[in-house]
Amino acid sequence: MPLCTIKIEAVVAQIVSQLDRWNIQTRRNGIITSSQGGFDFNVSGKRTIDAPDVAFTPRRKYDSLTEEQRQTFKGEPFTPTFVGTEGEEHGWNDVSGDEVLPDFTLEVWKIDQTSEPSEPGEPSLFIIKCPRCESTFNSDYLFMKHYEDVHVRKLH
Ligand SMILES: [Zn+2]
8 A cells, every 4th residue: 555645635635525425414324445445446447546645435335345355355356336546747626516416515624624723613603503403502613513413424
């Protein structure tokens, strides 16, 4: 496995994080992998990529894999739906999911932000009331976490 710099890994982590939110919010329930996700690529007419920085495999495809495919590289080759690798010169470009990842847009400004110093989060000056239940919060982050965990991740 090639070694990656912390800067590249930070970008990959940010993309994985954005994909994960999309995966949850759209209830795709797919499988997101980062640099260490190994795939056996066999895409006709396109170049072969052994270990993409980021990949998305739909749940249906994952469920159809055999245990051998999931746990070893000996099974039939399969290909994730989406792969991304960082370009050597220009970095990541804005990516729209189109039909492959509907409603997913990679927010590059959030990636750019990871390499810049930032102020620590301020506590909110007002009380946030959850619109979906009776809970109240005095921090944006705690409210966001509550909303995602309780009202978004819930699978019904
Ligand atoms: Zn709530």
